[in-house]
């Protein structure tokens with residue numbers, strides 16, 4: 001395996017949630033891209049970031065838009081993830097959504113979404129890192145869609161074989177973990 005293939009393999013072993021980041025283009029039309037490179041950044045102020053490839057069709061609109069929304073996908077939304085990971089001109093017709101406070105699309109069925117004001121885009125090699133300040137938070141019931149090594153799955157949580165709710169010998173539930181900001 002070459003150095004770059006090993007790097008990809010190693011990164012693929014990092015499991016993540018899946019989001020579709022949406023915005024409006026210069027003509028006010030909805031755009032979106034499936035993004036797993038998403039993270040919370042700061043609690044005070046509430047900041048998030050996502051990384052978008054420079055060669056993505058939506059790159060310039062996602063980095064240049066004054067606002068964006070991050071839709072956190074539910075376990076049942078792998079089709080939505082795939083729809084926004086390839087060319088699909090019907091994707092905003094086939095997937096139910098409503099406009100957020102400033103018109104940016106929020107998809108039905110997501111377990112969470114945040115609407116953000118774009119702060120800035122930073123160079124990140126062949127990707128751009130987009131920072132946003134959270135202005136609206138939406139929550140709904142459901143379990144997250146998980147992505148790792150090129151495949152989708154669900155979060156097993158307490159039903160996973162061998163699941164332990166606390167390190168051996170620690171109190172359960174661990175208060176420090178429950179009160180942690182992340």
Ligand SMILES: Cc1cc2nc3c(=O)[nH]c(=O)nc-3n(C[C@H](O)[C@H](O)[C@H](O)COP(=O)(O)O)c2cc1C
Nearest residue numbers: 034035036037051052053056057058084085086147
């Ligand atoms: C699960 C999953 C996660 C992805 N995460 C990212 C990501 O974090 N950043 C990125 O630039 N592309 C990511 N992609 C790839 C883009 O979604 C894909 O290239 C998409 O076609 C880009 O759309 P566009 O070229 O129409 O903008 C991901 C794809 C999948 C299926």
